[in-house]
Amino acid sequence: MSPRRPGRGPRAAAAPLPTVLGTLVTALVAAVIALAATLVTAGAAQATEYRYWSFWQQDKGGAWVYATQGPSVARPDDGDVEGFRFAVSADSRSAVRPRGAADFDTICADTPARGGSKRIAVVVDFGTPGDAPGGETPPKTRTACARVGSDATTADALAAVAKPLRYNSSALLCAISGYPKNGCGEPVSGKESKGEDSGGKDSGDEDSGGEVSAGERGSGTADGSGDGGGPSVGLLAGVGAIVALGAAAVWQARRRRG
Numbered sequence: 001m002s003p004r005r006p007g008r009g010p011r012a013a014a015a016p017l018p019t020v021l022g023t024l025v026t027a028l029v030a031a032v033i034a035l036a037a038t039l040v041t042a043g044a045a046q047a048t049e050y051r052y053w054s055f056w057q058q059d060k061g062g063a064w065v066y067a068t069q070g071p072s073v074a075r076p077d078d079g080d081v082e083g084f085r086f087a088v089s090a091d092s093r094s095a096v097r098p099r100g101a102a103d104f105d106t107i108c109a110d111t112p113a114r115g116g117s118k119r120i121a122v123v124v125d126f127g128t129p130g131d132a133p134g135g136e137t138p139p140k141t142r143t144a145c146a147r148v149g150s151d152a153t154t155a156d157a158l159a160a161v162a163k164p165l166r167y168n169s170s171a172l173l174c175a176i177s178g179y180p181k182n183g184c185g186e187p188v189s190g191k192e193s194k195g196e197d198s199g200g201k202d203s204g205d206e207d208s209g210g211e212v213s214a215g216e217r218g219s220g221t222a223d224g225s226g227d228g229g230g231p232s233v234g235l236l237a238g239v240g241a242i243v244a245l246g247a248a249a250v251w252q253a254r255r256r257r258g
Contacts, residue, residue, distance in 0.1 A: 049090045051131065052185040053173045055154070056083040056097055064097040071154035072171065078118035079104050082154045084176060086127035086138065088188055098125040100141055108145035120146045120157040124176055133180045142177070 055067040057074070058081035067074055067082075076082055083098035100123075107121035122145070126138035144161035158176065159165055166175035166184075174184035 048187050049088050049094075050185050051088045051133065051183060051188050052086070053176060054085050054087065054089075054095045055173075056085065057081070058083065058102065062103060066095070067154075070171075071158060071173065074154045075151065076118075076120050076154055076157070078113070078120075078150075081107070081121040081123065082157065083123040083125065084158070084173075085125045086131060086176075086179070088131045098123045098141070100125070102143060107143045111145040111147055114147065116150060117147050118150050118152070120148060120152075120154070122146050122157055122161050124158075124162055126176075126179055133183050136180050139177065139179060 055071050055074075056064045057067045057076070059065050064083055071082070071084075074082075081102055081104050083102065085096055085098045087096045089095045102121065102123045104119075104121045107123075108119045111119050113119065121143065123141070123143050125141045129138060132138050142162070146157035146160040148157050148160055155165075155173075162177045164175070164178050165173065166178075168174050168184045172185055175181070
């Protein structure tokens with residue numbers, strides 16, 4: 001009998017290729033199921049919509065732009081136009097602008113300039129019946145010229161022409177001129193409009209892009225979910241897991257067969 005070579009142990013039997021492939025397929029199916037669950041969960045979180053007042057400011061060209069500050073922080077200049085819109089929407093990308101024509105010269109035509117004060121044109125769009133809380137009917141859109149102190153905020157201007165206002169404990173604007181009577185930024189299960197636009201567009205509206213924000217809420221989406229990147233992260237993680245599992249299985253199969 002020839003002596004056994006040093007440093008060489010008995011060679012392990014290679015696993016049958018069908019077994020390796022079966023393990024790989026099982027792992028891939030599990031990864032795909034996990035990825036699908038991630039996407040469904042992220043999609044469900046993004047579907048939440050809220051009913052609240054959003055705050056807008058008119059730019060020099062007369063277009064409505066989402067206000068990057070809350071009305072109690074923003075300090076408009078004499079001649080500015082500030083707007084509020086009540087609606088149901090999920091975030092800044094689906095929020096809707098105040099409707100109708102609005103310009104400072106028309107709204108403040110009967111309010112002459114006066115030293116030590118400024119004039120702010122205020123537009124209040126109470127929204128559509130489809131966005132109204134149950135049992136309430138939205139008033140017609142209103143415009144008013146607020147004469148306020150030179151250091152006044154948008155909230156001061158709104159209070160001067162559209163009382164009563166209602167805020168919650170977090171300083172979120174809940175009601176203008178008493179509308180709505182109840183509720184404050186509450187989530188709703190989808191849009192409740194029946195035959196009327198209540199979301200991303202209204203009849204005659206441009207595409208909206210303003211932040212769903214009022215009071216002290218400031219920037220960010222209404223549900224705090226950021227820019228909706230969840231599904232992309234889940235997708236990348238899932239693909240990465242599948243690639244890693246596949247590479248590991250192929251390496252193991254080659255190693256055992258070699």
